[in-house]
Amino acid sequence: MTGQDGDRETGRATIYDVARLAGVSHQTVARFLNGEGGIRPYNKVKVEAALTELRYRPNMTARSLATKRTFRIGALGYEIAGHNPGRVLQAASDAARELGYVVEVMGLDPLDPGQLADGVETLIRHGVEGLLITSPTVGIAEELSGLRIDVPVLVDGARExxxxxxxxxxxxxxxxxxxxxxxxxxxxxxxxxxxxxxxxxxxxxxxxxxxxxxxxxxxxxxxxxxxxxxxxxxxxxxxxxxxxxxxxxxxxxxxxxxxxxxxxxxxxxxxxxxxxxxxxxxxxxxxxxxxHVDAGGRTSAARLIAMIEGRPSEYPYPEPDLVVRASTGRANT
The missing domain is CATH 3.40.50.2300 (Response regulator)
Structure with missing residues (x-):
């Protein structure tokens, strides 16, 4: 049996397994996975715990066929082999996977804004439902503002x-x-x-x-x-x-x-x-x-998926912290 309830033939957990462990109905688990409201807070906590314990992963092929959606996100990144950009995209991919989405990453040259339009067009042709775009340079931001994009877009580098x-x-x-x-x-x-x-x-x-x-x-x-x-x-x-x-x-x-x-x-x-x-x-x-670049990447992915699914975003970006170590001391005046 396959579908939103998982895949019994491969031994993966199904929504019935999750419901049994959480002590709720399988309809409640389905509503949670689809991002629907109306779930009591304590039931939501139990479902989240059961999903984690069972390492539940939805059957994406069956889910796509049933919903006529791709559950794919495009990510346009710059210097993706670099320390912070790589961590952001990895964290975003991890968070998206946990929410039932796959991230397709495309690396671009941050000093060549002209690549942006081609990258967006390519990813949309691949059927992505939303785009996560980093905007590290002034040129990229200007190029982005002039594009018409017909899927939800979250820009890492926006005002917030x-x-x-x-x-x-x-x-x-x-x-x-x-x-x-x-x-x-x-x-x-x-x-x-x-x-x-x-x-x-x-x-x-x-x-x-x-x-x-x-x-x-x-x-x-x-x-x-x-x-x-x-x-x-x-x-x-x-x-x-x-x-x-x-x-x-x-x-x-x-x-x-x-x-x-x-x-x-x-x-x-x-x-x-x-x-x-x-x-x-x-x-x-x-x-x-x-x-907190890892948490920021996860937040970006969760926010974009909320946009795709028409839900309000409840994912604040983490505030920066000062980590005081031995390289600073009182002024010697």
Whole structure:
């Protein structure tokens, strides 16, 4: 027997198995899986627990035939082999699979906005029901705004997630300011990237508000960018703290500071952004802003599926946190 109730021939759990374990009717399980309302909260909890315990997976072929839907999502990503983009897409794929969807990922060049239209057209031809699009650069955002897309679209890089970038930056800067730092430099990422632009813009506004001069050196996202610009920070002679646009930039700066005999945090404090898995193992361990990229990817997938199914979204994006480690200390004034 096959269908929404699973596949008895392969030994996979069916909705009848789930209903029996949860102590509810199979109709209740079906309504839950279809995202319908009218389920008592305590029954919902029991169904969720039973689905997890039985590792229930719907029979997608039968489900598609029965509903005339594809249960496929397209994801257009940039630099998908990179640390954060890869984690976002993996988390989104995991969350979608748990909700009965398959994600088809297409990688594009972030500096070639013209690829976006072709990517969207290709995925729609493949029958996707919605699109998850990352918008890392100004050019991509402009290209996206001019496209007509006939399926639900969720943009990672829209106004709400942009605001989280600003709040994360303020966490770093307020931390340094509270430690007495007034001459704070910013090792910025490439300006055509939305995240780098937002972090720099927030930094400059913060410095203006707190009567401090903006001291910005722009580079790319790589460690060598921080390494080559760290010497300019030291040559200034008055800078006591650095806000790096990401942890890789901070890593390069830490090495150059060490080579120049600059002690961190005794002479200069430094804060990064992202909280890479390796950041706690830097020397010294890096104070940084944690973005919760895995949870953000899961939220994006859940929100898009809610749009596809015509349900209200109940999935907030996670707030950034400041992770304080040994790379920051009180200003030595």
């Amino acid at each position: 997630t942009d605001e989280l970038q600003r709040r994360g930056t303020l966490l770093a800067l307020n931390h340094l300011h509270a430690l007495g730092h007034r001459r704070i430099a910013h090792l910025a990422g490439p300006s055509q990237w939305t995240a780098a632009h937002l972090r720099r813009e927030t930094y400059e506004s913060f410095m203006t508000e707190h009567a401090g001069a903006s001291l910005v050196w722009e580079g790319d996202w790589e460690s060598r960018s921080g390494y080559t610009r760290a010497e300019r920070v030291v040559n200034d002679g008055s800078i006591t703290a650095v806000f790096a646009a990401n942890d890789r930039i901070a890593l390069g700066a830490l090495l150059r500071f060490h080579e120049l005999g600059v002690r961190v945090p005794d002479d200069i404090s430094i804060v990064g952004f992202d909280d890479m898995h390796e950041s706690e193992f830097f020397h010294p361990p890096l104070t940084t802003v944690r973005q």
